Every structure is written in C-alpha cells, then in structure tokens.
Amino acid sequence: MFPYSDPAGRNFLDNNAVADIFRQQLQGFYDTFARRVNSGFTWLEALDQLSGGQASQEVSVGWSSFPITAQATDALIDRDRFEYQDEYVEWRTETNQGGLTQVTFTTEFPEYFEAFAALGFNDLVNAIQDVMPGANPTVAELFGRGFNAASSPPLGRARMFRAHLQENPWNNGEKGILCLTQRFNTLNALFNLLAACSVRRTQGTPENTCSLVGDACGPARSSDPALCATAQRSVRGNLGLSLRDPTGVRIVKLDGVWRINNSTIDINDPAQNQGSWVMSRNARRAVLTIEAGLTVDGSPVRTGAQIARKLQVAADVLAAPDAALPEWARVGVESSSRGPE
Amino acid sequence: MRASWRKFVALLDQSRVRVTGIIRGRAIVLAGIFVLLVPGFAYAQSSTLQLKQTRNESQPQLLTAAEIANLGDPFFNLLLKDKADKVMLADVLDAIQPNASNRHLFVVSERIVQKARMGFRRAVLAFDGANGGETLKGNVMLSLSFGPDGFPEDSEIEAWGWDDQRGRYNYYKLDSAGSPTGAMIWKFRGSSEKADLQTPAERAGTCLRCHVAGAPIMKELFFPWNNWHAGVGGSFVADYLDGNSSNPNKWPAANTPPFERLSTADKLETDFLIPTFKRFNRARLNAMLKREDANGTPSSSTAGRMTMLEGSRLLKPLFQATEINLISSRNTSGIHPFGSAADFVPTLGIQIPASFFLNNHLIAGGGTGGLGGLKLTNANEFSTFAKLSQQENKDLVEKFKLLLNGVRGDTHFAWFVPEPGFVENDLIDQALQLGVITPHFLAAVLSLDLEAPVFSDTRAELLKFVPDQFEFIPVAPGVDPVTLPRDATNDLLTQAVVSRINQADPAPGTNADEFRKLLTSPDSVDDLRKRVQVYVNRVKEALDSAGPDGRKAELERLYGLLVERRRLMQMHPVLQNLDETNGQLLMPLRAED
Known part of the structure; x- marks a missing residue:
C-alpha cells in the first residue's frame, strides 16, 4: 500500500494504528476511482513507476474560497456554513460586541478524524485537542446523545462521528471548527470529480467538461470546473493523473492589499503580519485575527466571506504520459487491472 | 532625497536648462535653452525623463521642471527619474523589481483562444514586493505586446504608476514618437486628474481615450474573464503560453523567462485591480x-x-x-x-x-x-x-x-x-x-x-x-x-x-x-x-x-x-x-x- 502521509503534517500523532486506518481508507478511494472505465485517473503508485526515466509533473489547480454559488449576503454565508460554503473551504467566525474578532478556515476532510474515531474516543479527543488545544469534548458532543463509544465497533464510531458533525459543537462553530462538513465538500466528491473528468471526451471544450459529467461536477462553482478542466486537458494531452500525496486541499495565500494602522503589510509573511494570519496543519487550517486597524483593500474586515474572496486554495495533481505509466495503470485496462502491488 | 532633487530641478528650470542625466546623484547638464526654442528637435533618451506627449499625433515636448517635480509615482521614481535611458524590457523590469519572483505576467487578447503560432497578444506585467523604498503591489503596471517568440527586446511599453501622495495615476509610454532615428523614448502621457470631466474631443489621442475614469482598465474584470488567460472555475486556459502545460504545440514564448511568471486573470482581478480601484475611489471621494x-x-x-x-x-x-x-x-x-x-x-x-x-x-x-x-x-x-x-x-x-x-x-x-x-x-x-x-x-x-x-x-x-x-x-x-x-x-x-x-x-x-x-x-x-x-x-x-x-x-x-x-x-x-x-x-x- 502507498505510504500515504498525514495531510495535516502531524504524522498521525505518532499513532500507527490511526495511520493504518487512514491509509486503508485512502487506498480505497484511489482504488475505486482508478478503476473508473476509460478514466485517466490512476493509482498514485503508478506515477512512481514511469518508464523511460520520465518524471511526473505536478500541476496545482487553484481557486478562490468564496462560494460564488451563494445567493446570499456575506453575513448569511458566514452564518449558514453548511448551506453555502461549498468550495472545499469552510470557516468559523468569532465576534465580540458585534465586531468580528477571528475567522478560522479549514480544508481538512473528515476522513482524517474518522480514522481517530475508529480507534477510540480518547484517540479522537487527542486529535481534536491537537487542532484546538484545551478542547474537552464529550462523547455526546462528538457522537450524539445515547451513543456508547466504548462498545461500538470502530466502523460504527467513525460513521457516527461523521454523521454527527453538523451537531458537534467542536465542529459546527459553537465551540470550534474541525473539518469540512458541507455536503459537497467530501473527499469522495473530489476523487469522483477527477475520475469523471479524466474520461477523454470528443465533444465540448475542456472548460465545459464539467457540465458533461452529471453530478460529479458542479459547473457553477469555482473549484469543480477548474479541477475538471485540468483533468480533461491532461487526458486530451494523453496524460494520466492522480491526486498528489498528501491528498487534499491546501491553503495557498491571502490576496489583496492589507494594512495594519494604515501601514501596508504582506499578510502572508509572518515577519510582517504581527500574528494576524497564522497557517497551520500543513496549510489545511488558518486563522485570521482581526485587531483594530486591520483592513483589506482599504475596508475594515467585517465578515469571513469578505476574507474568503481573498483566500486562495489549491489541490495538487500529478500527471505523466499515459504511455509511460505501467501497463496496469493505463487508460482502457481499468476493469481488468491487477492494480499496484 | 526626493525634496532635494525637486529643488535641484526647480533651480535648473529657473535657468532655462534641462536636466538630462543624473548619475549617482551628480547632474550632467547636456542641453540648454537651444532645445527649447527649436521646434521638432529630436531628443535622444537621457537618464532623466524629459518629454511629455499630450496626444498621439502631437510632437513630444519638454517637461517643465514643475511638471517633473509633480511626478512621484513608483514607476517614475524607480525608472524615469534617473534611468529613463533604460528602454529594453529586461532593463526596465530590473529597474522596477529586480526580484523576478515578484513579477506577474497576465495575458489578454481577443484572439486568446486561437492557438496557432501567429499574431500578437497583450501582456500586463504587475509587481509585488518592494524596491528602493517603493511598495509595488498595485502601484505599477506595464502593458506591451508579444508574438509567438515572446517579447521583442525593444517593445513599445505603456505604463502607469500610482502616486499615492497626489491620489492619481500617471501614464507613460515608451515608443519612437519624436525620434528621427526610431530610437525608443519614454514620454509622460498624462495623469488621471479630472479624467472623468474630459470631453470626447479632449480625450482623443490621449491615454484617457480609454482610461475613462482615469483608472486602469480590465474590461473583462469578472469571471470568466473572456479574452484573458485564466483557469479558475472553467475559465479559459491559454495552455499554449504555459511552459508547464502538456500542450505539445506551445508557443516558443512559453519557454522564455518572463513566462515563468505567467499568472491568471483571477489574480489580476482580486489581488491587484480591485484593491487598486477601491483606493482610487477613496481618493476620488475624499477629494x-x-x-x-x-x-x-x-x-x-x-x-x-x-x-x-x-x-x-x-x-x-x-x-x-x-x-x-x-x-x-x-x-x-x-x-x-x-x-x-x-x-x-x-x-x-x-x-x-x-x-x-x-x-x-x-x-x-x-x-x-x-x-x-x-x-x-x-x-x-x-x-x-x-x-x-x-x-x-x-x-x-x-x-x-x-x-x-x-x-x-x-x-x-x-x-x-x-x-x-x-x-x-x-x-x-x-x-x-x-x-x-x-x-x-x-x-x-x-x-x-x-x-x-x-x-x-x-x-x-x-x-x-x-x-x-x-x-x-x-x-x-x-x-x-x-x-x-x-x-x-x-x-x-x-x-x-x-x-x-x-x-x-x-x-x-x-x-x-x-x-x-x-x-x-x-x-x-x-x-x-x-x-x-x-x-x-x-x-x-x-x-x-x-x-x-x-x-x-x-x-x-x-x-x-x-x-x-x-x-x-x-x-x-x-x-x-x-x-x-x-x-x-x-x-x-x-x-x-
């Protein structure tokens, strides 16, 4: 099995059992979607076994975190995260006396925490405390009232944790935010999108492939069509592709002109930003602290959606000529392929 | 430094002579009152900006000392104040931002979707970071054309710089107008002051012909940036210009150094121009x-x-x-x-x-x-x-x-x-x-x-x-x-x-x-x-x-x-x-x- 790394860069908190569970889960995604018939999406292992001394090429596909599908005010987009925040980025706002004090963004997928949940309640608490030091979640908060975490099988715990994420106060904004929860922001959706868009098409442009793959791609979003067009361009260029390890969506940077007390700063530079913008967890999490005098493009920071307009994220794809891939990874052999050993 | 330079220019203006070169702070006066009195005199490019051109069809004229003293944008300060003889693109870029990683190249053309190796595309070059005490992000941009092989070394360049003190854009152009030898010369082409009040006749032949409000232009400002190289959300990617793309028929330009900094229209919109417009409007409203x-x-x-x-x-x-x-x-x-x-x-x-x-x-x-x-x-x-x-x-x-x-x-x-x-x-x-x-x-x-x-x-x-x-x-x-x-x-x-x-x-x-x-x-x-x-x-x-x-x-x-x-x-x-x-x-x- 491919030694998938911890997407948060925490080495699974040195817990090998968690690492095994997570890797099994991830391998399942790669295996399922690499077997999509006629899709150029393939196993990650294949890109390490290219013939002719070829090396894979990394392509970063970026997009803005602002949910352009939302027909709502910025305040409502902030408030109704599970309805509107659909660009593989979600955020929590904190206020004091009506003023915004902090915005926490996350791109972490729930599968990571599911792996801890599968192992046990205490392991899950450790993972949550690694994100939010001082967190003291209860079983009821994480799994719902009446759930017996101790007696439940690992899969049951993982599923219940996932199912309860919108009510989990350490995730739903009440006490914190842990991971992506909006219905479209799933790892399965990300894999499905790339696999579907990697089927070479003879009609339409790469840009509108998103509209041709059914529910796999949301054409009105920023992220989906960007990823889809990249995949389609790749396969039209006879490339096979896969999601790079560590899999997921990373926070890239904040755009715009930022000032603190009228002095322009590079908000992305920790040496200049006075701690107002802190990225962590392998760029899967970031916190903007709004002190008096912080402005973006000349305006005071009032909402998280305002920041989301400026927040760039990306997913990284590896690509290589289909002909250089091992035979078991090439387009057309999916259903009969033995897959990676 | 800036004040003493202005004072010096003012002194020269009083003496009816021109500053044509300042090297390491020492002025070299090369031309005198003669040049002011002879219409049609052709000026070689000096290290200090000398000329203004009010309209495309008019002859370039000498800038007065007062006019020069009124230029304070980063483009002027970094290039035209004492390096106006730099007319090759590489030199111009080095003068503005020597750190190539802080340069950004955007491409627009009504032919952007045409991949054949023919015709020209328009590039916009933007900068971030700082140089010479000047903050560059949203304060300087260049616009120039390129063909399949990339930028000609002696490109015509349009440029603007934002003068934060005066709350205005200054527009410049590098071309051969006014040069009998065809040499490229930088000219000041006007500012955004009261641009919105100009009549169509007053705009003719000036930068304000298109820069209607005085601000920079990105006609297709929002998604999907029709005519721009973009990529977000199903917008168009001109992969023939991207050195990293898998397109086997890339333009040779894609493999030239400036294209290592090829960027996408969404960045130009959100990271550069929208902040720029908001700042411009604050200045307009306050005024x-x-x-x-x-x-x-x-x-x-x-x-x-x-x-x-x-x-x-x-x-x-x-x-x-x-x-x-x-x-x-x-x-x-x-x-x-x-x-x-x-x-x-x-x-x-x-x-x-x-x-x-x-x-x-x-x-x-x-x-x-x-x-x-x-x-x-x-x-x-x-x-x-x-x-x-x-x-x-x-x-x-x-x-x-x-x-x-x-x-x-x-x-x-x-x-x-x-x-x-x-x-x-x-x-x-x-x-x-x-x-x-x-x-x-x-x-x-x-x-x-x-x-x-x-x-x-x-x-x-x-x-x-x-x-x-x-x-x-x-x-x-x-x-x-x-x-x-x-x-x-x-x-x-x-x-x-x-x-x-x-x-x-x-x-x-x-x-x-x-x-x-x-x-x-x-x-x-x-x-x-x-x-x-x-x-x-x-x-x-x-x-x-x-x-x-x-x-x-x-x-x-x-x-x-x-x-x-x-x-x-x-x-x-x-x-x-x-x-x-x-x-x-x-x-x-x-x-x-």
Whole structure:
C-alpha cells in the first residue's frame, strides 16, 4: 500500500494504528476511482513507476474560497456554513460586541478524524485537542446523545462521528471548527470529480467538461470546473493523473492589499503580519485575527466571506504520459487491472 | 532625497536648462535653452525623463521642471527619474523589481483562444514586493505586446504608476514618437486628474481615450474573464503560453523567462485591480468633500454633518454610463470562430449573468466584487433560472445575424455584454458606505429603468436634479448603512433632489415625476425589493412556464437587449474606444452596427 502521509503534517500523532486506518481508507478511494472505465485517473503508485526515466509533473489547480454559488449576503454565508460554503473551504467566525474578532478556515476532510474515531474516543479527543488545544469534548458532543463509544465497533464510531458533525459543537462553530462538513465538500466528491473528468471526451471544450459529467461536477462553482478542466486537458494531452500525496486541499495565500494602522503589510509573511494570519496543519487550517486597524483593500474586515474572496486554495495533481505509466495503470485496462502491488 | 532633487530641478528650470542625466546623484547638464526654442528637435533618451506627449499625433515636448517635480509615482521614481535611458524590457523590469519572483505576467487578447503560432497578444506585467523604498503591489503596471517568440527586446511599453501622495495615476509610454532615428523614448502621457470631466474631443489621442475614469482598465474584470488567460472555475486556459502545460504545440514564448511568471486573470482581478480601484475611489471621494483646508481632513459641522462639494460629478455614474465592464455567461458558446466544430454541444447550458438583468452589484452587493450594496439578494435569483442551451444561443446568433471576425459566431463565453463599470459601482458603494447617499436614495435611482442597468436614457436625464453641494450625516465606520433605520429628516440629498424636481414641476408620468415618487415613498429600498421580485417572477415565468413559443420569444427579447447594448457601446462617443478591434473581434455585432 502507498505510504500515504498525514495531510495535516502531524504524522498521525505518532499513532500507527490511526495511520493504518487512514491509509486503508485512502487506498480505497484511489482504488475505486482508478478503476473508473476509460478514466485517466490512476493509482498514485503508478506515477512512481514511469518508464523511460520520465518524471511526473505536478500541476496545482487553484481557486478562490468564496462560494460564488451563494445567493446570499456575506453575513448569511458566514452564518449558514453548511448551506453555502461549498468550495472545499469552510470557516468559523468569532465576534465580540458585534465586531468580528477571528475567522478560522479549514480544508481538512473528515476522513482524517474518522480514522481517530475508529480507534477510540480518547484517540479522537487527542486529535481534536491537537487542532484546538484545551478542547474537552464529550462523547455526546462528538457522537450524539445515547451513543456508547466504548462498545461500538470502530466502523460504527467513525460513521457516527461523521454523521454527527453538523451537531458537534467542536465542529459546527459553537465551540470550534474541525473539518469540512458541507455536503459537497467530501473527499469522495473530489476523487469522483477527477475520475469523471479524466474520461477523454470528443465533444465540448475542456472548460465545459464539467457540465458533461452529471453530478460529479458542479459547473457553477469555482473549484469543480477548474479541477475538471485540468483533468480533461491532461487526458486530451494523453496524460494520466492522480491526486498528489498528501491528498487534499491546501491553503495557498491571502490576496489583496492589507494594512495594519494604515501601514501596508504582506499578510502572508509572518515577519510582517504581527500574528494576524497564522497557517497551520500543513496549510489545511488558518486563522485570521482581526485587531483594530486591520483592513483589506482599504475596508475594515467585517465578515469571513469578505476574507474568503481573498483566500486562495489549491489541490495538487500529478500527471505523466499515459504511455509511460505501467501497463496496469493505463487508460482502457481499468476493469481488468491487477492494480499496484 | 526626493525634496532635494525637486529643488535641484526647480533651480535648473529657473535657468532655462534641462536636466538630462543624473548619475549617482551628480547632474550632467547636456542641453540648454537651444532645445527649447527649436521646434521638432529630436531628443535622444537621457537618464532623466524629459518629454511629455499630450496626444498621439502631437510632437513630444519638454517637461517643465514643475511638471517633473509633480511626478512621484513608483514607476517614475524607480525608472524615469534617473534611468529613463533604460528602454529594453529586461532593463526596465530590473529597474522596477529586480526580484523576478515578484513579477506577474497576465495575458489578454481577443484572439486568446486561437492557438496557432501567429499574431500578437497583450501582456500586463504587475509587481509585488518592494524596491528602493517603493511598495509595488498595485502601484505599477506595464502593458506591451508579444508574438509567438515572446517579447521583442525593444517593445513599445505603456505604463502607469500610482502616486499615492497626489491620489492619481500617471501614464507613460515608451515608443519612437519624436525620434528621427526610431530610437525608443519614454514620454509622460498624462495623469488621471479630472479624467472623468474630459470631453470626447479632449480625450482623443490621449491615454484617457480609454482610461475613462482615469483608472486602469480590465474590461473583462469578472469571471470568466473572456479574452484573458485564466483557469479558475472553467475559465479559459491559454495552455499554449504555459511552459508547464502538456500542450505539445506551445508557443516558443512559453519557454522564455518572463513566462515563468505567467499568472491568471483571477489574480489580476482580486489581488491587484480591485484593491487598486477601491483606493482610487477613496481618493476620488475624499477629494470631493469639503475640508478644513487644502490638505486637511474632511470638515464636519457641529451637528456632525459633512459636505459634498461635487455631488453631480460624484453621482454621474449612477445615472449615466460613464464606464463599463464586459461580462459574459460563465459557460461557453461552442461557436467561436477560432474554435473547433466539436466545441459545440447543443444541449449544454448557458447561464445568463445576473448583471445583464439589473445592477446586481449595487442592489444585492456581495458577489466576487464584494460591494456592500443594498443587500437585496433576490436580485441574484436570475442566475438560478435564466439559462439557455448552446443550440438556443446559436439560433439567436443566427437570427440576429451576428458576426465575429467577419463570420457568424460568438465569443468563447456566451452572452458577452456591457455592464456598469465596477470602478464606478464601487465609487457609488463607497458613497453609500460613508453616508453621502442613503440606501433610500440609491434604491430610488436604481428603481428607475431597473431593467436597463447600463445605457439608460431615463436615468441619464435625471442627473440634472442632483445638486453639487449638499450636506450629509456620515455613517460610523464599521456600520452597514442598510442596517440603520431610515431617517427621512436627515436625508438631505433626497430632500434637495425632491426640491429641485418640485421647482421643475414635471408633468405626471414623466421620468422626473416617477423619480420624485420613488424618493418620497416611505421606503424605496423595500419598493426596489418588490420591483426586483416582480421582474424576477416575470422573466422566470416567460422562460420556464410560457411554453416553447413563449420561451423563444422571451429569449429573443432578451437577446435583442443584449445586441442593443453592444450597439450602444459601439456608438458611445467615449466607450466605443474600448473596442480596439474596430468592431471585428471584441463582440459579435450585426453587420450594420
């Protein structure tokens, strides 16, 4: 099995059992979607076994975190995260006396925490405390009232944790935010999108492939069509592709002109930003602290959606000529392929 | 340093001589009064900017010392102050930002989708980081052309720099005008000061011919940035210019050093231009407020009121089409003349942009432009149902006999149409946020001819009722004006406009009478919300529930509006200049347009 790394860069908190569970889960995604018939999406292992001394090429596909599908005010987009925040980025706002004090963004997928949940309640608490030091979640908060975490099988715990994420106060904004929860922001959706868009098409442009793959791609979003067009361009260029390890969506940077007390700063530079913008967890999490005098493009920071307009994220794809891939990874052999050993 | 340099230039000006070179702080005076007296004298490029050129067809003239002393933007300070003899692109870039990783290259062309190795593309070069004490992000940009092999070493370059102290853009050009040998010479080509007040005749042959408000231009500012190299969300990627792409037929330019910094239109929009526009508008708005003294803060009366001195100038964009952007569907037409037959998929959907129907940027606010606006989000509902198929779009192109590049066809992204310019919408929004205009006043104006967000004769004729000077109560910083209860007694602008309409005593049913009714209604914001909903429902009914014939008729009505807006842009004495293709390639037009 491919030694998938911890997407948060925490080495699974040195817990090998968690690492095994997570890797099994991830391998399942790669295996399922690499077997999509006629899709150029393939196993990650294949890109390490290219013939002719070829090396894979990394392509970063970026997009803005602002949910352009939302027909709502910025305040409502902030408030109704599970309805509107659909660009593989979600955020929590904190206020004091009506003023915004902090915005926490996350791109972490729930599968990571599911792996801890599968192992046990205490392991899950450790993972949550690694994100939010001082967190003291209860079983009821994480799994719902009446759930017996101790007696439940690992899969049951993982599923219940996932199912309860919108009510989990350490995730739903009440006490914190842990991971992506909006219905479209799933790892399965990300894999499905790339696999579907990697089927070479003879009609339409790469840009509108998103509209041709059914529910796999949301054409009105920023992220989906960007990823889809990249995949389609790749396969039209006879490339096979896969999601790079560590899999997921990373926070890239904040755009715009930022000032603190009228002095322009590079908000992305920790040496200049006075701690107002802190990225962590392998760029899967970031916190903007709004002190008096912080402005973006000349305006005071009032909402998280305002920041989301400026927040760039990306997913990284590896690509290589289909002909250089091992035979078991090439387009057309999916259903009969033995897959990676 | 800057002050002593200015003083030195002033001394030379008094002596009627020119500074032609300053090397390591030591001035070398090479030319005297002779050059001032001989018309048509050709100037070799010196290390200090010497020349201005007011119009394309006019001879370059010497800058006076006072004019030079009035240039303080980073482009001047880093290059033209003492390195104006740098005319090769690489040298120019090194002078502005020696760190190549802080350079950004953006590409636009009406031929962007044409991958064949032919023709030219336009590049915009932007910078971030700092150099020589100058912050570069949003303060300097260059524009120049390149061909399949990349940038010629001796490119003509257009440039602008933002002078933060004076609150203006300065425009420069490097070309061979005025040189008998064809050598390239930098010239100052004008500033953005009072650009909005210029007549079409005054703009002719100047940078302000296109820079209507004085600000930089990105015509296709918003997604999907039709004509730009982009990539986000299904926008177009010019992979033939990307050295990292898998396209086997890349232009050789893609592998040249400047293209290592190839960037995408979304970055130019969000990271560079929107902040730039907002800053420009803050300067514009502040300059129109009454002040304690020339450089002081805006004056405030004991009652907490501030005074607008140029109300008619400020609000002109709300009533008249002073600046436009070009918006399109986020979906492709499939029938671009440079595309392939396989691009066309009859059943694929095309979403009509909401801003085609109304000024949703100001009515709804939010969106990618991030304006505050009136927060009437039902204005965005059009984007949930106003759609047609590629086949329906093709039928409309046929029916209206539209030509692009001389043949039947459509832009890469369909439904390409002028919309109110963001730079002007933002100015109005800043006026709203400051309290210069109330939500009530804004809603009343936007209700007028609601269905014509741009080029409205109805609104245009009503600007005359806006006074130049009026007082207003500023909104406290951080407070959203739409959350404040309406205070009619302190809505002094609305009162003044109603008073002026009353004095004109318009007949019932006229536009002025309608405007007065809107202004005197108890709550024009709620009136607007209801009007929008009626409008939304009517269009939705016609498209979704009126049967095939009704739907076809409605699409034809809407497309007629689109074609008419294109025609109005092409006929507009100023805005027509934004089409640099002589009506051939920017947008599909009827042969008679």
